[in-house]
Amino acid sequence: MTFSEATISRLPLYLRELLQIQRHGEQRVQSGVLAKRLGLNASQVRRDLSGFGSMGQRGVGYEVRGLIQTIQQVLGSDRSWNVILVGVGNLGRALSGYRGFAQQGFRLVGAFDIDPSKIGEKLGSLTVLPLSDLEEFVRAEGVELAMIAVPAGVVTEVTERLEMAGVTGILNFAPVMVRRSASPVTVVNVDLAIELQRLAFLVLQSRDDSES
Amino acid sequence: MTFSEATISRLPLYLRELLQIQRHGEQRVQSGVLAKRLGLNASQVRRDLSGFGSMGQRGVGYEVRGLIQTIQQVLGSDRSWNVILVGVGNLGRALSGYRGFAQQGFRLVGAFDIDPSKIGEKLGSLTVLPLSDLEEFVRAEGVELAMIAVPAGVVTEVTERLEMAGVTGILNFAPVMVRRSASPVTVVNVDLAIELQRLAFLVLQSRDDSES
DNA sequence: TAGATTGTTAATCGATTAACAATC
DNA sequence: TAGATTGTTAATCGATTAACAATC
Numbered sequence: 001m002t003f004s005e006a007t008i009s010r011l012p013l014y015l016r017e018l019l020q021i022q023r024h025g026e027q028r029v030q031s032g033v034l035a036k037r038l039g040l041n042a043s044q045v046r047r048d049l050s051g052f053g054s055m056g057q058r059g060v061g062y063e064v065r066g067l068i069q070t071i072q073q074v075l076g077s078d079r080s081w082n083v084i085l086v087g088v089g090n091l092g093r094a095l096s097g098y099r100g101f102a103q104q105g106f107r108l109v110g111a112f113d114i115d116p117s118k119i120g121e122k123l124g125s126l127t128v129l130p131l132s133d134l135e136e137f138v139r140a141e142g143v144e145l146a147m148i149a150v151p152a153g154v155v156t157e158v159t160e161r162l163e164m165a166g167v168t169g170i171l172n173f174a175p176v177m178v179r180r181s182a183s184p185v186t187v188v189n190v191d192l193a194i195e196l197q198r199l200a201f202l203v204l205q206s207r208d209d210s211e212s
Numbered sequence: 213m214t215f216s217e218a219t220i221s222r223l224p225l226y227l228r229e230l231l232q233i234q235r236h237g238e239q240r241v242q243s244g245v246l247a248k249r250l251g252l253n254a255s256q257v258r259r260d261l262s263g264f265g266s267m268g269q270r271g272v273g274y275e276v277r278g279l280i281q282t283i284q285q286v287l288g289s290d291r292s293w294n295v296i297l298v299g300v301g302n303l304g305r306a307l308s309g310y311r312g313f314a315q316q317g318f319r320l321v322g323a324f325d326i327d328p329s330k331i332g333e334k335l336g337s338l339t340v341l342p343l344s345d346l347e348e349f350v351r352a353e354g355v356e357l358a359m360i361a362v363p364a365g366v367v368t369e370v371t372e373r374l375e376m377a378g379v380t381g382i383l384n385f386a387p388v389m390v391r392r393s394a395s396p397v398t399v400v401n402v403d404l405a406i407e408l409q410r411l412a413f414l415v416l417q418s419r420d421d422s423e424s
Numbered sequence: 425t426a427g428a429t430t431g432t433t434a435a436t437c438g439a440t441t442a443a444c445a446a447t448c
Numbered sequence: 449t450a451g452a453t454t455g456t457t458a459a460t461c462g463a464t465t466a467a468c469a470a471t472c
Contacts, residue, residue, distance in 0.1 A: 093305075
């Protein structure tokens with residue numbers, strides 16, 4: 001069971017739509033329906049899904065429940081992940097309250113900050129801990145993933161400490177690319193300003209198109 | 213001056229690195245340096261940048277200042293955009309305080325919520341306005357872009373209202389895909405849970421790799 | 425001139441799509 | 449059986465990369 005880069009990036013999208021379809025009470029879905037909802041081509045959807053082996057029935061479609069289970073298994077959201085948050089600013093707070101995470105098996109088990117005024121503060125059911133507790137906590141709780149929402153200047157330091165402590169994946173929201181030298185840590189960078197920039201560019205482009 | 217999809221998605225990344233390089237005091241940069249910083253191939257960088265016409269000097273490199281200006285122009289971040297925020301929950305608050313926006317020409321000029329308890333609240337220098345003021349505000353202030361951070365259930369309604377009011381671009385942070393029928397509005401969807409899912413998958417994959 | 429690096433071509437690689445036989 | 453939809457092939461399209469002549 002191996003998938004292309006492009007297919008992998010679409011699996012979470014399929015999963016989201018399928019969960020929605022399931023909530024709607026549908027038991028089956030066709031490639032054409034999924035394609036339309038996601039703005040893709042039906043052939044593309046069938047090709048993506050065929051990576052799972054035979055999941056569909058010709059003339060009928062795909063069983064929603066089965067597809068969901070399989071995709072969740074591939075993505076690792078059939079199991080639970082212990083996640084910590086480093087940096088309890090505005091963005092960190094937003095992340096800690098984000099509903100979507102828990103639904104996909106991500107359990108926020110700890111939150112850290114360096115600012116003494118924030119230590120001890122409540123974040124839902126969590127208490128903000130000092131950054132100095134980071135390493136011990138990661139080991140004791142078996143933390144695998146970390147979200148970092150700290151100022152750009154301290155990203156490198158925090159990343160290194162997480163790495164040393166044994167975290168295996170980092171979701172970085174600071175506007176600097178985390179470079180991992182030759183370490184075994186996987187990093188995904190999310191830059192909100194870049195998304196806004198992409199939007200602005202697309203808007204300009206669609207204006208040009210409609211003029212010509 | 214026309215760019216491929218793939219190149220466009222990299223332009224904001226080039227811009228970010230170039231700004232960093234400039235802050236460092238460097239006046240010139242080579243394709244190989246940019247490539248390394250962004251994890252790309254040097255040929256790819258040269259090919260991307262060659263879309264601007266001749267910006268580099270053989271044997272020397274590219275002038276940082278000139279590249280920055282050109283990319284900003286292409287992306288539309290050489291001018292200023294009026295942006296509003298709809299939905300002042302945790303995420304909305306985080307977005308309103310995000311430093312990166314202003315730096316790239318995005319001016320947050322208004323914030324809206326439907327919850328009466330939030331109306332009148334201060335958000336930096338802004339005051340949260342009731343959703344009922346949306347249309348008038350958009351027209352009066354010449355708002356072009358909107359960020360929406362509202363519950364999934366009201367995304368469609370909010371989107372339609374923004375569309376009718378004349379907004380041309382929407383950055384959607386709610387975990388539902390905004391579908392634009394045949395409207396002229398450009399939408400970019402950002403789903404934070406999906407990024408965490410991608411991370412988890414990549415972590416699983418790197419474990420498999422290192423085992424085999 | 426000698427060394428360095430661009431700009432661009434041609435080759436390769438990967439992803440999308442149309443089409444249709446297989447089959448429910 | 450007739451209608452529908454999958455799974456898969458082959459064709460197309462687009463993006464990446466190596467290589468090197470052009471030129472600073």
